[in-house]
Amino acid sequence: MSLDRCYLTVLRYPPDLTERQRTLALSHGLAVDDFSASMLQKLAPPAVIKICTSDAAAEAMTRLQELGIDAAAITREQIERFSARTEAKRLLPAIGAPRAMYAIEPLRPRLATVSSIVMDDVAMIVFGRIKLIKVSVVVAEPNLSDGETLLRNTFDAASDAPSVDPPKVMTSRAAVDAHSFVIDLYTRRGECVRIDSDKCGFDFLGDERGLSDRENAVKAVERFRGEATRAVLDVGFEDFRPPPGAVVEQIRGTGEGGSMRTNRPAFNFYSAWRVVVYAMMRKRA
Numbered sequence: 001m002s003l004d005r006c007y008l009t010v011l012r013y014p015p016d017l018t019e020r021q022r023t024l025a026l027s028h029g030l031a032v033d034d035f036s037a038s039m040l041q042k043l044a045p046p047a048v049i050k051i052c053t054s055d056a057a058a059e060a061m062t063r064l065q066e067l068g069i070d071a072a073a074i075t076r077e078q079i080e081r082f083s084a085r086t087e088a089k090r091l092l093p094a095i096g097a098p099r100a101m102y103a104i105e106p107l108r109p110r111l112a113t114v115s116s117i118v119m120d121d122v123a124m125i126v127f128g129r130i131k132l133i134k135v136s137v138v139v140a141e142p143n144l145s146d147g148e149t150l151l152r153n154t155f156d157a158a159s160d161a162p163s164v165d166p167p168k169v170m171t172s173r174a175a176v177d178a179h180s181f182v183i184d185l186y187t188r189r190g191e192c193v194r195i196d197s198d199k200c201g202f203d204f205l206g207d208e209r210g211l212s213d214r215e216n217a218v219k220a221v222e223r224f225r226g227e228a229t230r231a232v233l234d235v236g237f238e239d240f241r242p243p244p245g246a247v248v249e250q251i252r253g254t255g256e257g258g259s260m261r262t263n264r265p266a267f268n269f270y271s272a273w274r275v276v277v278y279a280m281m282r283k284r285a
Contacts, residue, residue, distance in 0.1 A: 005076050006057035008050040012070040029064035046277045048243035072280050082272040085192040086114040091204040100227035114191045122228035126184040126271045127221050128237030133261045181217035184271045242266045
């Protein structure tokens with residue numbers, strides 16, 4: 001795929017456009033068949049509907065806009081511009097300050113780009129639940145019937161050759177092993193502070209701190225919403241369908257033949273892409 005890849009994104013459909021009309025418009029604008037277009041029109045906007053080169057994205061965007069569909073070609077560079085994040089190890093509230101603000105104790109000091117954050121400067125809050133899926137390998141003996149077992153034993157007894165065990169059956173089993181909760185705070189300057197329940201404590205909640213990560217993450221989001229009154233809150237990651245070709249999963253071995261999978265890369269993409277979308281929609285409005 002070309003290095004200048006673009007994520008063609010539908011921002012809005014005209015409110016009076018029917019599903020069939022959406023399908024016909026996407027079929028024409030993207031030069032795809034009706035079935036593919038009908039699947040794409042089901043994605044609630046904003047939605048990535050195609051990954052292509054910048055030239056192809058510009059042509060498709062023009063055709064869609066001629067049909068009244070508000071679309072944008074979001075480049076990889078635009079998304080990467082919002083991919084630099086300061087991961088917080090701890091937030092320290094500025095007690096007595098005239099405005100709500102926090103000092104940031106970074107998880108990785110050498111990579112930190114933000115040392116503090118003023119909540120009035122926060123433009124967008126992106127909240128998502130990250131899945132950690134454990135895939136284990138199960139080795140089982142073959143399931144032989146009584147007749148097969150008798151035949152095998154009779155053959156082994158009559159033969160001088162050593163008995164050979166039939167191959168064992170290997171199957172995989174996947175289960176959601178854990179969840180973590182991530183909050184990205186984006187400032188109007190494009191800076192990002194990430195609060196990850198796996199890496200950051202919730203001491204800043206004080207007496208409101210609960211027992212579970214989920215409870216604390218929800219309380220933190222509510223607190224940030226009250227402090228960053230001009231910020232937009234996005235909680236749409238659960239319904240997001242990553243575009244084909246985007247890195248959406250991270251896999252590592254467990255040392256026992258199994259693996260651990262996480263959709264964290266999908267959230268990383270979604271968070272940065274969503275900020276670009278918000279900025280474009282705000283500018284066009």
